[in-house]
Amino acid sequence: MASITMKDLVKAYGDTEVLHHIEGDINDGEFIVIVGPSGCGKSTLLRMVAGLETVTSGEISIGDKVVNKLEPADRDIAMVFQNYALYPHMSVRENMAYGLKIRKIAKAEIDRRVREAADILEIGQYLDRKPRQLSGGQRQRVAMGRAIVRNPQVFLFDEPLSNLDAKLRVQMRLEIRKLQQRLGVTSIYVTHDQVEAMTLGDRLMVLNGGYVEQFGTPIELYDRPATLFVAGFIGSPSMNFLPAEAKDGTLTLGNGATVSGGGHSTGAVTLGIRPEHLMHDENGPIGISVQMFEQLGANTLLHGVLEGTDTEIVASMPGHVSTGEGSVMRFSAEASVLHVFDAASGKRIEE
Amino acid sequence: MIENRPILNMISHAVLILGVVIVALPIWITFVAATHDPVRMTQAPIPMLPGGYFWENFTQTLFGGGLSGTESAPVWRMLLNSMMMALMISFGKIAISLLSAFAIVYFKFPFRMGFFWLIFITLMLPVEVRILPTFQVIADLGMLNSYWGLSIPLIASATATFMFRQVFLTIPDEMLESARIDGAGPLRFFWDILIPLSRTNIAALFVILFIYGWNQYLWPLLITTETDMTTIVMSIKQMLEAAEQSPQWNIIMMTALLAMIPPVFVVVAMQRLFVQGLTETDK
Numbered sequence: 248m249a250s251i252t253m254k255d256l257v258k259a260y261g262d263t264e265v266l267h268h269i270e271g272d273i274n275d276g277e278f279i280v281i282v283g284p285s286g287c288g289k290s291t292l293l294r295m296v297a298g299l300e301t302v303t304s305g306e307i308s309i310g311d312k313v314v315n316k317l318e319p320a321d322r323d324i325a326m327v328f329q330n331y332a333l334y335p336h337m338s339v340r341e342n343m344a345y346g347l348k349i350r351k352i353a354k355a356e357i358d359r360r361v362r363e364a365a366d367i368l369e370i371g372q373y374l375d376r377k378p379r380q381l382s383g384g385q386r387q388r389v390a391m392g393r394a395i396v397r398n399p400q401v402f403l404f405d406e407p408l409s410n411l412d413a414k415l416r417v418q419m420r421l422e423i424r425k426l427q428q429r430l431g432v433t434s435i436y437v438t439h440d441q442v443e444a445m446t447l448g449d450r451l452m453v454l455n456g457g458y459v460e461q462f463g464t465p466i467e468l469y470d471r472p473a474t475l476f477v478a479g480f481i482g483s484p485s486m487n488f489l490p491a492e493a494k495d496g497t498l499t500l501g502n503g504a505t506v507s508g509g510g511h512s513t514g515a516v517t518l519g520i521r522p523e524h525l526m527h528d529e530n531g532p533i534g535i536s537v538q539m540f541e542q543l544g545a546n547t548l549l550h551g552v553l554e555g556t557d558t559e560i561v562a563s564m565p566g567h568v569s570t571g572e573g574s575v576m577r578f579s580a581e582a583s584v585l586h587v588f589d590a591a592s593g594k595r596i597e598e
Numbered sequence: 599m600i601e602n603r604p605i606l607n608m609i610s611h612a613v614l615i616l617g618v619v620i621v622a623l624p625i626w627i628t629f630v631a632a633t634h635d636p637v638r639m640t641q642a643p644i645p646m647l648p649g650g651y652f653w654e655n656f657t658q659t660l661f662g663g664g665l666s667g668t669e670s671a672p673v674w675r676m677l678l679n680s681m682m683m684a685l686m687i688s689f690g691k692i693a694i695s696l697l698s699a700f701a702i703v704y705f706k707f708p709f710r711m712g713f714f715w716l717i718f719i720t721l722m723l724p725v726e727v728r729i730l731p732t733f734q735v736i737a738d739l740g741m742l743n744s745y746w747g748l749s750i751p752l753i754a755s756a757t758a759t760f761m762f763r764q765v766f767l768t769i770p771d772e773m774l775e776s777a778r779i780d781g782a783g784p785l786r787f788f789w790d791i792l793i794p795l796s797r798t799n800i801a802a803l804f805v806i807l808f809i810y811g812w813n814q815y816l817w818p819l820l821i822t823t824e825t826d827m828t829t830i831v832m833s834i835k836q837m838l839e840a841a842e843q844s845p846q847w848n849i850i851m852m853t854a855l856l857a858m859i860p861p862v863f864v865v866v867a868m869q870r871l872f873v874q875g876l877t878e879t880d881k
C-alpha cells in the first residue's frame with residue numbers, strides 16, 4: 248500500500264507540452280479517477296505513473312520513493328489496459344502467473360495466488376483456456392486477475408471498461424469498486440465517462456487540455472465546480488449556462504429578468520443552473536420558451552430557450568409533462584444552487 | 599459457385615485433370631525411369647510403365663558409387679550435405695532476421711532507419727551479383743569445402759528481416775508494455791512473447807527457406823571441389839555430363855527422385871502452419 252505524489256509534473260513531446268505542471272497527492276488506499284475529454288492527456292499521465300512514458304520534468308513518488316527513473320517492473324504497480332493486452336498464446340493461468348514467474352516466486356505460492364485471484368474474480372473454470380476462447384467480460388476479469396496476483400502497491404486502469412456493453416459495464420464497475428475496497432490498494436482509474444468517474448472515485452481529477460481543472464470528491468465537483476469546464480462536464484444532463492450582468496447582489500439575464508445572487512461580483516458573469524435545480528414556479532423569474540419534451544420515465548427533460556433570447560436551456564421536471572410545447576413556462580431556483588462564474592476566465596466566483 | 603449443370607461440371611473436371619496430368623507427368627516419368635535397367639532406358643520409345651529394377655537402382659544410387667565409372671560420392675552423402683546446407687541456411691536466416699527485426703522494431707538507436715534501409719537495399723544484391731567477392735572472402739577464411747562455406751554467405755536475408763518487421767509491427771504495443779510491467783526484460787520478451795506470436799510465420803518462412811537452400815546450385819558448385827562435399831542438386835547436373843558415355847537415366851532419375859523427397863516432406867509436414875502463417879492476420 249502506498250500514497251502517490253505528483254509534483255510539478257510536465258510532459259512534452261518535442262516542443263508540444265501535453266501536460267502542464269500537474270500537482271496531486273493521492274492518499275494510501277484511495278481510488279482516484281482521472282477524467283476528461285478525449286486527448287486531454289489522461290492516458291499520458293497514467294502511463295507516466297506506470298513508467299511507460301518518460302517524465303519531462305517534475306517528480307512522481309510512490310510511497311516515499313521517487314520513481315521517475317525506475318522501470319515499470321520496479322515500481323510495484325499493476326496495470327489493466329483498455330484492450331486487456333493478454334498474451335494470446337498463454338492460457339489464463341499462464342497469463343496470470345507470468346509476472347510472478349519472472350520474479351522467481353515459488354511454484355506453490357504462484358499456484359496459491361492464481362487460485363485465490365481466480366476465486367475472487369470467479370474465473371476458476373477458465374484457467375486453462377486461451378484468451379481468444381473467452382468473452383470480453385471474461386477477458387476483462389483475467390486482466391484484473393493478472394493485476395491482483397502481483398499484490399502491487401498501486402493499481403492503474405486505463406479505460407478498462409470501454410470495450411464492454413452498457414450493462415456489463417455497470418456490473419464490472421461495481422465489481423471493480425468492491426474489489427478495490429476489499430483489497431485496499433491505491434488505485435488510479437482513467438475514463439472519459441463522467442458517470443463512471445462519479446460512481447467509482449473517492450476523488451476525481453478533472454483534466455482539460457493538459458491542465459488540472461479541479462481535484463476533489465464527486466460531491467465537491469458537483470456542488471462547487473471550480474470552473475465552467477468542470478461545471479459542464481460533471482452532472483447529466485449538463486449544467487445550463489446563462490450570460491448575465493452582476494450588480495449589487497442582483498443578476499440580470501439576457502432578457503432583462505433578474506435573479507438575486509452574485510453578491511461578490513460586478514460585471515459580466517456566467518450563471519450556471521443545473522437542470523434538476525430549476526423548479527416549476529408560476530411566479531418564477533426565469534421564463535423558458537418550450538421547444539420539446541424528452542420523456543425519461545421518472546422525469547421529463549424540457550428543452551427550450553430563455554424567453555426572448557436564443558440561449559438554450561434544459562430543465563428537468565419530475566413525472567410526466569407533455570403539454571405546453573410552444574408556450575412559455577416559468578421557473579425559479581434557490582440561491583444556494585446557483586453557480587456564478589467569471590465570464591472572462593471561467594473561474595468560479597465564491598458566494 | 600454451386601451450379602448444377604452436368605456439362606459445366608464435366609468441363610471443369612476435364613480442365614482440372616489436364617492440369618494434374620501436366621504437373622504429374624514429368625514426375626511419373628522420373629519414377630518410371632528410376633525403375634528400369636540402364637539398357638532399357640536408352641531404347642526408344644521410353645517406357646511409360648514401371649519396370650522391376652527399383653530396389654537395385656535404389657541401393658546402387660543411395661549407397662553405391664552412384665553413377666558407374668565416375669568418382670562421385672554416394673547419394674546418401676549428397677543428401678546429407680544438402681540437408682545440412684538447407685537446414686543451416688534456414689535456421690541461420692530465421693535466427694538472424696528475427697534478431698535484426700527485433701532490434702529495428704523495438705529499440706531506438708542512432709541511425710535505426712539507416713540500418714533498416716541498408717538491410718533493405720541488400721535485397722537488390724542476390725548471391726549471383728556478389729558472387730566473386732563472396733567467394734574471395736570465403737576462400738580467405740578457409741571455408742571452402744565446408745558446411746560453413748556452403749551456408750554462411752546465404753544466411754543474411756533482407757526478405758526475412760522485412761517480413762518479421764511487418765509481423766512485429768502488427769503486435770500491439772500494449773503487449774510490450776504489459777510485459778515490461780510484468781518485469782520481462784528485452785530478451786525475455788523476445789523469447790516468451792515475440793517468438794511464440796510469430797510461430798506460424800516462422801514455420802512458413804522455414805518452408806520457403808528450406809526449399810531455397812535445398813535448391814542452391816551455383817554457390818555450392820563454386821565452392822565445393824571435394825566430392826565429399828557435393829550437394830545433390832549440383833550433382834544431378836554433373837551426372838548428366840559425367841563420363842563420356844550416354845547418361846545413365848535410371849540412376850539419374852533415382853537421384854532426382856531422392857532429391858525431391860525432403861522438400862516434399864517439409865512442405866507436407868508444415869502445410870497447416872504454412873498456410874496459417876501466410877494468411878493469418880490477427881494477433
Ligand SMILES: Nc1ncnc2c1ncn2[C@@H]1O[C@H](COP(=O)(O)OP(=O)(O)OP(=O)(O)O)[C@@H](O)[C@H]1O
Nearest residue numbers: 260265283284285286287288289290291292438439
Ligand atoms: N507519442 C506522442 N507524440 C506526440 N503527441 C502525443 C503522443 N502521444 C500522445 N500525444 C498527444 O498527447 C495528448 C494526450 O494524449 P492521451 O493519449 O494522454 O489522451 P487521452 O486523454 O488518454 O485521450 P483518450 O480519451 O482519447 O484516450 C494528445 O493530444 C495526443 O495527441
Ligand SMILES: [Mg+2]
Nearest residue numbers: 289290291405
Ligand atoms: Mg487514453
